Amino acid sequence: xxxxxxxxxxxxxxxxxxxxxxxxxxxxxxxxxxxxxxxxxxxxxxxxxxxxxxxxxxxxxxxxxxxxxxxxxxxxxxxxxxxxxxxxxxxxxxxxxxxxxxxxxxxxxxxxxxxxxxxxxxxxxxxxxxxxxxxxxxxxxxxxxxxxxxxxxxxxxxxxxxxxxx
Ligand SMILES: [Zn+2]
Numbered sequence: 541x542x543x544x545x546x547x548x549x550x551x552x553x554x555x556x557x558x559x560x561x562x563x564x565x566x567x568x569x570x571x572x573x574x575x576x577x578x579x580x581x582x583x584x585x586x587x588x589x590x591x592x593x594x595x596x597x598x599x600x601x602x603x604x605x606x607x608x609x610x611x612x613x614x615x616x617x618x619x620x621x622x623x624x625x626x627x628x629x630x631x632x633x634x635x636x637x638x639x640x641x642x643x644x645x646x647x648x649x650x651x652x653x654x655x656x657x658x659x660x661x662x663x664x665x666x667x668x669x670x671x672x673x674x675x676x677x678x679x680x681x682x683x684x685x686x687x688x689x690x691x692x693x694x695x696x697x698x699x700x701x702x703x704x705x706x
Pocket of ligand 1: 545546547566567570571572573574
C-alpha cells in the first residue's frame with residue numbers, strides 16, 4: 541500500500557475525520573503520511589492546551605463580593621457632595637432672601653470676636669445672641685436642618701454598600 545502515491549492533505553484529513561478510507565489505509569503504511577498525521581495530532585493537542593480555561597464556578601460570586609467590599613465609587617461621593625453643597629447654598633439663599641442684613645450682622649459679630657480675642661466665650665455668647673436676634677427661629681431652624689442634613693448625608697456615604705452579595 542505504501543507504494544501508492546501519497547494522497548492530497550485534504551483527502552487524508554477527510555479520511556481521518558471519517559475514520560476510514562483509502563487515504564487512511566495508505567497513511568498507516570506510509571512513513572511520510574504518518575508523520576503528517578502525528579504532527580497534526582500534536583498541533584491539535586497544543587491548541588487545546590492554549591484554549592482559555594473556563595472561569596471557576598464561584599467566579600461571579602467572588603466578583604460580586606469584591607464589588608460589595610469595594611469603597612464607594614468617586615462619582616457617587618461627588619454626587620452626594622454636590623447635593624449637600626447645593627442644599628447648603630439653597631438654604632443660605634433662603635435665609636439671605638428673607639433678611640439680607642443677616643450676613644452683615646453675623647459677619648460683624650464674628651469680626652468683633654476675632655478682633656478682641658480676649659473674653660472669647662462671652663463674645664461668642666453675645667455673637668450667638670446676635671445671630672439669634674438677627675436670624676430668629678427660622679435661621680436657627682434652617683441651620684439645624686442644614687447641619688443634620690449634612691450629617692445624615694455623611695452617614696449614608698459611610699454606610700453599608702447597597703449592592704447585595706447574592
Ligand atoms: Zn504517504
